Amino acid sequence: MxxxxxxxxxxxxxxxxxxLRPEAVTALESWATSGPFGDPSRVHYNGFEVRAKIETAREAVASLTGVKSRQVVFTSGGTEAISQATFGALAKNPGGSVVAAGVEHSAVRHAAINFGELFNSRLVEAIVDDKGRIEPESIKDAIEMETKSGRSVALVNCQWANHEVGTLQDIEAIASICNSHQVPLHVDAVSAIGHVPIDLKEAGIDALSISAHKIGGPPGVGALILGRSSRYPPLIRGGDQERARRAGMENVPGIISFGAVAQVLSSPxxxxxxxxxxxxxxxxxxxxxxxxxxxxxxxxxxxxxxxxxxxxxxxxxxxxxxxxxxxxxxxxxxxxxxxxxxxxxxxxxxxxxxxxxxxxxxxxxxxxxxxxxxxxxxxxxxxxxxxxxxxx
Structure with a gap:
């Protein structure tokens, strides 16, 4: 050639x-030149000032996904959020199976396999068609098959949209199946957020993963959005940040920039x-x-x-x-x-x-x-x- x-x-x-969207750049530049600077966990003016910025960003991300701000847990990205959801579900139900289709992102499948070794869990495949659509009935069949064999299901994974071919999944039908069988549902929405409306409040989802860099935000920051009654043991431990759900000092500039993008995307x-x-x-x-x-x-x-x-x-x-x-x-x-x-x-x-x-x-x-x-x-x-x- x-x-x-x-x-x-x-x-x-x-x-x-x-x-990076212009709003993300502006937020990063503003933080780099003017702050605020400080540890948001500290009880002094600088800490309070940084904490206020983080909570403003949390409100924006919550608005984008249709939840309360307390349901937003900031992470280092979609992969960590997915890992947290998988680890947490298996830690609550050791030995329980994880259901996922072959079209799920590698972060989902690898988390299921790797944490499955730790918690004596196995990965059960859901069926997809030639358009990349996960068949809701195959989710139901997998749950019932595991139950009949004496194994519970710790988690069902279903992407909101496929990252490679773009196919939208029938989240409503799959959530209904999971709810009726009292099985937690985690949705990888990394490829859907900012492109289709998402309202976790009405969706019957227990956990949802998103990432900032897919929507014009900075790399290295994302979020796990929890259902109102969802409680998971933390994957990363060592501090009480993020309401004791994710240890380690928050990525302040990344979160502020993520919030600026989320605010734009939330505009009517x-x-x-x-x-x-x-x-x-x-x-x-x-x-x-x-x-x-x-x-x-x-x-x-x-x-x-x-x-x-x-x-x-x-x-x-x-x-x-x-x-x-x-x-x-x-x-x-x-x-x-x-x-x-x-x-x-x-x-x-x-x-x-x-x-x-x-x-x-x-x-x-x-x-x-x-x-x-x-x-x-x-x-x-x-x-x-x-x-x-x-x-x-």
Missing amino acids: TEDTTSKRYYLDHASTSP GWIEAQSQQSRRQTEEIISSLTSDESVIFYGDRKNRVPHIACFGIEGVEAEPILLGLDKFGISCHSGSACSSEALEPSPVLNAMGVEPDHSLRFSVGWSTTDEDIKVLLDKFPVVLKRLRELVS
Whole structure:
């Protein structure tokens, strides 16, 4: 392939991480230059001042997820929040099984397996279809199967939206099943928060994990949102921070910046407007790319988060396409985000029963412009044509 270079970048990988929103930058700069500085656990003016900033951010995150501020536990990100939910559920019910589908994020499945070894638990697979939809009846069957075998279920995991193909899950149906069987439900909402409305108050969910960097906040901060009656033993111990639910001094600048973004996203009509724009952009990508019969859309086109579009490319592996687009300044993604260093086949697509080696994911966000979409649609056929010529 001819070497092409460009100094301008067209970022279409928001589902991996989103650039800092201006509000996040302003909050970080303000803290770095003016503070407040101090340990929020200390009983002096500086400590009180920092504590007030943290609680303001907590209120903003609570508003974004439809809960009371006391239900928000700040963490270092989505992975820690997921681990806390899994550890806590198993610590309360040692030996209980964990139910999760093959399309769940690796952070969910690894937490279930690793903490399962500690608590003598096992992972039970839920069934998914070829669009990445978790079948609610398979959750019910798994719970009842474990009960009949004399094992309880400590936790059911269900993502709000899939991180790779964008498919939205039937949270209401799965929550109803879990509630009727008195089994805790944890929802990984990292790929859904800020893109679809989320209201934990009405959802019947026991725990929900989110992360700031997916929505234009800083990396290194997230939250575990607990149901009103949920109580879990802490994973990280050694202090009484976060109401004794997560030890260690809080990431003050990260939390303040996270709160600034959450406040914007909580504004009336903001998520709906952003979602409309994102869907228009991804629909344009889907319509254009699938006009080539060798390009197949993966996932549920109707019931998906608006910012993600995933494709299979027949006859050409994903890595050379990824590198070819990169030479034109286009950033996108192939495979699972947390295994991209090895460019491994996607476990999500494996679980869906579709070709896992030839997938590309494009994801848009708050900073995506129509020019970004145009450049992709102009250059993608060029890259694909060159690669097909090389293999023919």
